[in-house]
Amino acid sequence: MVNLIGISFIGLIIWWFWFGKSKASTKVDDYIEIKVKDGTYDPAYIQVKANHPITLRFIREDPTPCAEVVVFSTLNISEQLPLNKPKDIVLSIKEAGEYTFTCQMGMYRGKIIVI
Numbered sequence: 001m002v003n004l005i006g007i008s009f010i011g012l013i014i015w016w017f018w019f020g021k022s023k024a025s026t027k028v029d030d031y032i033e034i035k036v037k038d039g040t041y042d043p044a045y046i047q048v049k050a051n052h053p054i055t056l057r058f059i060r061e062d063p064t065p066c067a068e069v070v071v072f073s074t075l076n077i078s079e080q081l082p083l084n085k086p087k088d089i090v091l092s093i094k095e096a097g098e099y100t101f102t103c104q105m106g107m108y109r110g111k112i113i114v115i
């Protein structure tokens with residue numbers, strides 16, 4: 001119980017941190033454009049409905065190899081992002097929860113919140 005509160009609190013702090021840093025908007029939509037730039041996914045937080053297909057259009061503006069691949073580890077998805085060319089990833093997540101996506105080394109971080 002205490003752990004749960006602690007984790008939620010940490011989550012909230014991280015949420016605020018990223019929200020402020022990436023001027024991200026959390027929204028429910030069918031299509032979201034995500035810029036990969038300056039060490040952040042923008043937006044980094046995406047809210048989607050369960051069992052509802054969503055297209056994430058990644059636009060990578062960071063030429064460093066670090067940003068080259070986006071990994072959704074819990075979904076077993078890993079995709080190459082071409083430089084300055086949109087890359088669409090279509091997801092339909094069945095279970096509500098939080099799904100993190102990162103670059104290969106975990107410097108870029110984002111989260112999909114499925115409701």
Ligand SMILES: [Cu+2]
Nearest residue numbers: 066103105107
């Ligand atoms: Cu990286």
